[in-house]
Amino acid sequence: MSTNVVTRFAPSPTGYLHIGGARTALFNWLLARQTGGKMLLRIEDTDRERSTDAAIEAIIDGMKWLGLDWDGETIYQFARAARHREVAEELLARGAAYRCYATPQELDEMRELARKESRPPRYDGRWRDLGGTQAEADAIAEGRKPVVRLKAPREGETVIEDKVQGTVTFPNKDLDDLILLRSDSTPTYMLAVVVDDHDMGVTQIVRGDDHLTNAARQTHIYQAMGWDVPAFAHIPLIHGPDGAKMSKRHGALGVDAYRALGYLPEALRNYLARLGWSQGDREFFSTDELIEAFSLAQVHRSPARFDYAKLENMNGHYMRAMDDAALLQQFLAALPYLPDGKDMAAQIDETKKRQLARAMAGLKERAKTLIELAEGARFLFARRPLAYDEKARDLLNEGGRGHLAALAPKLAALPEWTAAATEAAVRAYVAESGAKLGQVAQPLRAALTGRTTSPGIFDVLETLGREESLGRIDDAARPS
RNA sequence: GCGCCCAUCGUCUAGCGGUCUAGGACGUCGCCCUUUCACGGCGAAAACAGGGGUUCGAGUCCCCUUGGGCGCGCCA
Numbered sequence: 001m002s003t004n005v006v007t008r009f010a011p012s013p014t015g016y017l018h019i020g021g022a023r024t025a026l027f028n029w030l031l032a033r034q035t036g037g038k039m040l041l042r043i044e045d046t047d048r049e050r051s052t053d054a055a056i057e058a059i060i061d062g063m064k065w066l067g068l069d070w071d072g073e074t075i076y077q078f079a080r081a082a083r084h085r086e087v088a089e090e091l092l093a094r095g096a097a098y099r100c101y102a103t104p105q106e107l108d109e110m111r112e113l114a115r116k117e118s119r120p121p122r123y124d125g126r127w128r129d130l131g132g133t134q135a136e137a138d139a140i141a142e143g144r145k146p147v148v149r150l151k152a153p154r155e156g157e158t159v160i161e162d163k164v165q166g167t168v169t170f171p172n173k174d175l176d177d178l179i180l181l182r183s184d185s186t187p188t189y190m191l192a193v194v195v196d197d198h199d200m201g202v203t204q205i206v207r208g209d210d211h212l213t214n215a216a217r218q219t220h221i222y223q224a225m226g227w228d229v230p231a232f233a234h235i236p237l238i239h240g241p242d243g244a245k246m247s248k249r250h251g252a253l254g255v256d257a258y259r260a261l262g263y264l265p266e267a268l269r270n271y272l273a274r275l276g277w278s279q280g281d282r283e284f285f286s287t288d289e290l291i292e293a294f295s296l297a298q299v300h301r302s303p304a305r306f307d308y309a310k311l312e313n314m315n316g317h318y319m320r321a322m323d324d325a326a327l328l329q330q331f332l333a334a335l336p337y338l339p340d341g342k343d344m345a346a347q348i349d350e351t352k353k354r355q356l357a358r359a360m361a362g363l364k365e366r367a368k369t370l371i372e373l374a375e376g377a378r379f380l381f382a383r384r385p386l387a388y389d390e391k392a393r394d395l396l397n398e399g400g401r402g403h404l405a406a407l408a409p410k411l412a413a414l415p416e417w418t419a420a421a422t423e424a425a426v427r428a429y430v431a432e433s434g435a436k437l438g439q440v441a442q443p444l445r446a447a448l449t450g451r452t453t454s455p456g457i458f459d460v461l462e463t464l465g466r467e468e469s470l471g472r473i474d475d476a477a478r479p480s
Numbered sequence: 481g482c483g484c485c486c487a488u489c490g491u492c493u494a495g496c497g498g499u500c501u502a503g504g505a506c507g508u509c510g511c512c513c514u515u516u517c518a519c520g521g522c523g524a525a526a527a528c529a530g531g532g533g534u535u536c537g538a539g540u541c542c543c544c545u546u547g548g549g550c551g552c553g554c555c556a
Contacts, residue, residue: 010556011556012555012556014555014556044556045556046555046556047555047556049555050555050556100554104554107553107554111552111553114481114482115481115482116481117481118481118482119481119482120481120482120483120552121481121482121552122482122552145554147554165484165485168484168485169484170483170484171483174482174483174484174552175483175552176552179553179554181554182554183554184554186554188553188554188555188556189555189556190556192556193556208550209484209485209549209550209551210549210550210551210556211550211551211556212484212485212550212551213483213484213550213551213552214551214556216484234485234550236485236486236549236550237549237550239548239549241491243548243549244548244549245549245550271492274492274493274505275492276492278492278493278494280493280494280504281493281494281503281504281505282504282505283492283493283504283505283506300486300493301485301486302485302486302487302548302549303485303486303548303549303550304491304492304493305491305492306491307490307491307492307506307507309491309506309507310491310492310505310506310507311506312506313505313506313507314505314506316518316519320519362518365517365518365519366517366518366519367518368518376517376518391516395516426515430515436515437514437515438514438515438516439515440515441515441516442515442516444515445515445516445517446516451516451517452516452517453516453517453518454516454517455517455518456515456516457515457516458515
């Protein structure tokens with residue numbers, strides 16, 4: 001057990017918590033829980049234009065739904081702007097940073113020129129050593145507002161020892177002098193993230209590999225301040241099913257969308273963890289097992305594609321493995337988020353709960369998601385007379401109705417209404433009529449559920465109860 | 481364009497120089513079970529991107545090519 005591990009999840013509240021972010025959060029969480037350390041949640045809201053409260057809410061809601069809790073209060077980065085500025089001032093005082101008066105237009109020209117000369121498009125450092133000169137005096141006289149830039153090393157190279165990527169080396173000449181403070185004197189992400197991670201004692205940074213280059217640049221800030229550089233782990237981004245970057249186009253929205261799709265949080269955690277991380281051939285890990293087994297060393301460096309079919313399959317396994325009462329709880333909790341789930345939720349009472357509990361074993365066997373579970377349970381919520389789907393209607397032909405009419409009195413005469421008793425009655429009828437079981441059971445299913453697929457028909461009879469069952473059978477037996 | 485990263489079945493992956501005529505899972509396709517649909521069981525098709533090396537021996541190490549990803553903002 002390593003000591004004092006501190007990880008953090010640091011989303012920017014410019015949108016929902018997307019699936020890649022959720023996985024990053026999961027990995028951070030796993031690491032913290034595994035070592036008995038802490039995971040912090042820090043909202044990176046230094047971009048005031050694009051940060052929204054709705055996004056913050058969505059992120060927190062998503063984290064909670066996924067079961068990823070964090071230690072301490074949620075930290076809002078913008079609230080720490082004064083401290084960030086303070087560090088920038090210190091950097092300035094140390095000569096490790098400087099004021100740059102270049103205008104946006106000049107910057108554009110610089111990039112344009114660099115492109116033309118096929119150099120990397122970067123700031124050329126023209127204000128690096130102009131502090132206190134006539135040029136600066138002129139710029140100030142013109143009323144130009146400077147940004148503060150880090151005086152980054154131009155020679156040599158910066159080496160990142162990454163837990164996932166291994167040793168990665170960047171030539172310093174390719175890293176330019178990043179902006180610490182904007183011309184309105186607000187801190188940038190580059191500065192804020194380093195100051196916060198340092199101040200909060202973060203020991204292990206796990207984030208998307210789109211930040212890999214940033215790690216090198218941020219290292220320069222740590223070095224300039226004489227701070228310890230935390231351990232890095234840059235994990236690959238998740239790609240959409242087509243191999244391209246995950247985007248709205250793939251229907252891959254926030255984690256709330258996965259809740260609405262009827263997935264169980266524990267199944268999603270398992271799936272997400274297995275995406276780009278593996279331990280031999282093993283597919284299933286309970287959350288406790290995940291905490292135990294997870295290791296950055298086994299995180300792959302190549303991006304993985306998101307595969308809904310596999311998630312769905314895994315979700316189905318989780319549903320079937322879960323005990324009925326627990327699954328019912330999950331189902332009830334998710335219902336309001338499911339498509340058309342609100343109507344069903346409104347009809348839930350003690351009777352319905354009892355029926356759902358009774359039917360759960362048969363229902364979960366046939367569902368890979370909670371949506372499918374709701375779909376399968378619809379016959380419990382239907383009111384007489386039932387609407388039959390096309391295939392059910394076909395089964396309720398003359399022959400089918402005949403069987404139902406003949407069967408009805410036998411069922412009605414039953415002293416007790418259980419699955420076993422109804423089964424005995426139906427089988428007895430089948431034997432004496434010479435029909436095949438399917439020829440009777442299928443019309444019965446159509447009559448009771450309005451469909452051709454459902455849980456075992458005798459369970460359906462018991463769940464629905466004598467009165468409702470008989471009523472539905474009578475409805476169907478009548479010629480339409 | 482420059483820099484960094486990556487590359488085993490359609491997808492997620494096992495593989496860490498010989499045990500690989502490449503294993504598992506999802507998906508697909510058969511068959512079985514069966515009152516429907518599922519579940520489950522059995523089986524099949526399906527991959528080491530290409531080319532050079534190193535080595536007695538390469539999916540495993542090195543190089544190149546190709547292909548993909550990420551970064552290059554007064555965004556985070």
